[in-house]
Amino acid sequence: MQPLISVVIPTYNRLGELGELLESLSRQTYRNLQIIIVNDNGVSVDALCSCYRELSIRVIDMEANGKHVRARNRGVEEAEGEFILLCDDDDLLVPEHIENMHRGIEDSDLVYSDVEIVEFNWSGGVRLPVSRRTFAYEHDLEAMRRFSTFVPSGCLYRRSIHETIGFFDTEVYHYWDWDFFLRVSESFRVRRVPAAGVLYAFALGGDNLSGQLEDMRPYLDKLSRKHGLGELPTKNFFLLLEEEDVKSREAETSLLWDGTPFRYRCMNTKNSEGE
Structure with missing residues (x-):
């Protein structure tokens, strides 16, 4: 029998993206989720979730907007599975991803x-890919400290990890x-699965990973x-990927997505773009 896996998803006012994620979860070959x-504390997601009754979904409504780290911690607290899988509400998983993991x-x-x-x-009413970039790097703990x-x-x-290291640290925020990776690596066995089973949504023309660098600096210093x-850079994420020591870690991977969009059910539910 498959052990239970708890999928923890924090969300805030992204119904369309969340709908596509639920669609991708409904297609998983691993079923005990x-x-x-x-x-x-965003708009209600209940109507959207009701369109996926075959999934065992529990919605936790935060009484106030505590931001994404606190929301994840709350989800982990309620997780019942032997294993936990994390996912942002705008990312997607290919059908075989959870089984592979x-x-x-x-x-x-x-x-x-x-990814x-x-x-x-x-x-x-559906997200279509404009560009795709492979993100695959060798597992190197010392390099991961840089x-x-x-x-x-x-x-x-394994959910039991939290019994040793506690929850996610809200003080380092971004x-x-x-x-979390560094704390887990100190005491537990960590490894990379060389398959791009996650579609990480990112506006390549924007700066949602590299913007507001001065605001991020205090949290990087805390980390x-x-x-x-030591001294860590906050410069543009994609510029960092082109640096020699990062380029040297690039690895081969298996690309699993055939490009088919994840059109979600209940299309009358407005997505974040108002469609």
């Missing part, structure tokens, strides 16, 4: 996959995932002090 959606974690405690960084445009290539969306880990990382 508990879906925990933490609505961070469960297979990969047999001799590990946390596994993370390669495709995808720029989407809404068209006719620049993290850990994408938390789609990662799978860098909660890097902090550095916590783990003794």
